[in-house]
Amino acid sequence: MASCLRRYRHWILCCCSPCMLLLTVYLYVTIALFLTMKHSAHIGGPIVYPVLPQNFVAPHPGNFFWRTQLESGALWNFIQHVTDRQNNPILRPGLATTANLSTNSNETAMSTGKGIGCSPNYEIISKIPDYSTLPTQMKKFVTTMHCQDYPLIIDPEDVCDHGPLAKTQAPLLLLAIKTQTANLENREAIRQTWGRSGKVRGQGGRKRLVRRVFLLGKTEDLHNEKELQLEGNEYGDIIQWDFMDTFFNLTLKDVLFWGWFSRHCPHAHFIFKGDDDVFVRMPAMLDYLLQEEEKANERLSKESTQPNKMEGFVVGDVINNAKPIRNNENKYYIPGSFYKGFYPSYLGGGGVVYSGSLAHRLLEVSQRVHLFPIDDVYLGMCLKRLGVSPIYHRAFLTFDFTKEESKDPCAHHTILLVHKRSPAEMFRLWAETSVPNSECRNVMLRV
Numbered sequence: 001m002a003s004c005l006r007r008y009r010h011w012i013l014c015c016c017s018p019c020m021l022l023l024t025v026y027l028y029v030t031i032a033l034f035l036t037m038k039h040s041a042h043i044g045g046p047i048v049y050p051v052l053p054q055n056f057v058a059p060h061p062g063n064f065f066w067r068t069q070l071e072s073g074a075l076w077n078f079i080q081h082v083t084d085r086q087n088n089p090i091l092r093p094g095l096a097t098t099a100n101l102s103t104n105s106n107e108t109a110m111s112t113g114k115g116i117g118c119s120p121n122y123e124i125i126s127k128i129p130d131y132s133t134l135p136t137q138m139k140k141f142v143t144t145m146h147c148q149d150y151p152l153i154i155d156p157e158d159v160c161d162h163g164p165l166a167k168t169q170a171p172l173l174l175l176a177i178k179t180q181t182a183n184l185e186n187r188e189a190i191r192q193t194w195g196r197s198g199k200v201r202g203q204g205g206r207k208r209l210v211r212r213v214f215l216l217g218k219t220e221d222l223h224n225e226k227e228l229q230l231e232g233n234e235y236g237d238i239i240q241w242d243f244m245d246t247f248f249n250l251t252l253k254d255v256l257f258w259g260w261f262s263r264h265c266p267h268a269h270f271i272f273k274g275d276d277d278v279f280v281r282m283p284a285m286l287d288y289l290l291q292e293e294e295k296a297n298e299r300l301s302k303e304s305t306q307p308n309k310m311e312g313f314v315v316g317d318v319i320n321n322a323k324p325i326r327n328n329e330n331k332y333y334i335p336g337s338f339y340k341g342f343y344p345s346y347l348g349g350g351g352v353v354y355s356g357s358l359a360h361r362l363l364e365v366s367q368r369v370h371l372f373p374i375d376d377v378y379l380g381m382c383l384k385r386l387g388v389s390p391i392y393h394r395a396f397l398t399f400d401f402t403k404e405e406s407k408d409p410c411a412h413h414t415i416l417l418v419h420k421r422s423p424a425e426m427f428r429l430w431a432e433t434s435v436p437n438s439e440c441r442n443v444m445l446r447v
C-alpha cells in the first residue's frame with residue numbers, strides 16, 4: 001500500500017485490479033451455480049414440480065398477490081379474493097391452516113350468505129347491479145352458490161372394498177361419470193362397453209380392477225326418479241344427491257363426489273371423470289395409467305424425498321388463456337358482474353383422469369374455493385390454488401377429430417378418449433377397437 005501512495009498515478013492498477021478480480025470470480029460462481037441448478041431440475045425425464053404448501057395461493061397474472069384492494073366489481077372475484085386472503089399463509093400465518101369457507105369471518109359471511117344454511121341467499125342480489133337482467137340459471141346459481149353440501153338420495157354400497165383388504169384390493173381406476181336421470185341409454189351402453197366394472201384386460205394383457213359410479217342430481221319427473229331407484233338397486237352404481245340436476249349445478253357433482261370418494265373408495269389409484277357421451281378406449285387407458293404409475297415409482301426410488309409420487313397428476317385436453325363468454329344467448333354465458341379476467345388453465349370436461357391422492361387434495365381446497373357455474377373451470381381454479389399444472393395429452397379428444405383426421409379408418413385406434421359419441425356409436429366403436437382388423441392392429445397412440 002505504501003508503494004501505492006508513492007506512485008499515485010498507478011492507483012487505478014493497484015486498487016481496482018483486486019476489485020475487478022473479485023467481481024469476475026463472483027460472476028463466474030453465480031453463473032456456474034445457476035447452470036447446475038437448471039440442469040439438475042431436468043434430470044430424470046419430466047419436470048418435477050415442487051411440492052407447494054396446500055394453502056398456496058397462486059398470484060393472479062399481472063396482479064400482486066399481496067394486494068389488499070380489489071377494484072374489479074365482479075362478485076366471484078371479490079368473494080374469492082376475501083377467502084384467498086384469509087388463507088394466505090403470508091398475510092395470516094396463524095390462520096393459514098384453519099380458515100375455510102364454513103368458518104369464515106364476518107366479511108365473507110355477509111357477502112356469501114354463510115350462516116343461513118342452504119336456503120337461498122337473497123341478500124347477495126344487491127351485490128350484482130344487473131341482477132334483474134341476468135338469465136334464470138345465473139340468478140339461481142348466485143342465490144345458492146354458498147351451499148356445497150347436499151344429502152345423498154341414492155348411495156351405492158360396496159363399490160370399493162372396505163376393511164382390511166381395502167388398500168390391496170383397491171381399483172386401479174374408478175370411473176365417475178356425470179349423467180342425468182333421462183340418459184338411461186347412455187348408461188346402459190357404457191356398462192356394456194368401455195365402462196365395465198371388474199377385472200379389465202389392458203392391451204398388454206395385464207388385468208386390472210375397474211369400478212364405476214354415475215353421478216346424478218334430482219329432477220321433478222317422479223316416474224323417472226322411481227326408475228332410477230330401481231336401476232340403482234340393480235347395478236349398485238348410482239350416486240344421487242338432493243339438488244336439482246341443472247347445467248350450472250354440475251360443479252356440485254365434482255365437489256360432492258370428492259367427498260364421497262374420500263369416504264367410500266379412498267385408495268383408488270386413479271379417477272376418470274367424464275360425461276356420459278364419451279367413448280374411452282379402456283384397454284389402452286389402463287396401459288397408459290400403469291405406465292405413468294411405473295414411471296412415478298421409478299422417480300420415487302431415485303429421489304426418496306417425494307412423499308407422494310402422484311399427488312399432482314391430472315391429464316387431459318388442456319385449455320389455456322380462455323375468457324368468459326359474454327354472449328347472453330350462449331349456454332356458457334358468464335356476466336362481467338360475476339367474473340372478470342381470464343380463466344386459469346383447465347381441462348376439457350368431456351373426460352379427464354387424475355390420481356386418487358389429488359382427489360383428496362381437491363376435496364380440501366374446494367372448501368376454500370367458491371363454487372363457479374362451469375365445472376371444468378372450477379376444477380382449473382382448484383388446481384391453480386394447489387399449484388398443480390395439468391398435463392396435456394393429445395389422445396384425449398374432448399373436441400373430436402378434425403375433418404382430415406376423421407377420414408383415417410384407424411383414427412379411433414389412436415386415441416384414449418373421444419367426445420361426443422352416441423350409445424349406438426359406443427357399441428360399434430367398442431367392437432371395432434377391441435378386436436382391431438389387420439389394418440389398424442399396429443397403429444400407435446397419439447402423443
Ligand SMILES: *[C@@H]1O[C@H](CO)[C@@H](O)[C@H](O)[C@H]1NC(C)=O
Binds near residue numbers: 097098100102364
Ligand atoms: C372447515 O370448517 C369446518 C367447520 O367448522 C371444520 O369442521 C373443518 O375441519 C374445517 N376444515 C379445514 C380443512 O380446516
Ligand SMILES: *[C@@H]1O[C@H](CO)[C@@H](O)[C@H](O)[C@H]1NC(C)=O
Binds near residue numbers: 106107110
Ligand atoms: C359483523 O357484522 C355486523 C353487521 O352485520 C357488524 O355490525 C359487526 O360489527 C361485525 N363484526 C365484526 C367482528 O366485524
Ligand SMILES: *[C@@H]1O[C@H](CO)[C@@H](O)[C@H](O)[C@H]1NC(C)=O
Binds near residue numbers: 245248
Ligand atoms: C341447484 O340446486 C339447488 C338445490 O336443489 C337449487 O336450489 C338451485 O336453484 C340449483 N341451481 C341452479 C343453477 O339450477
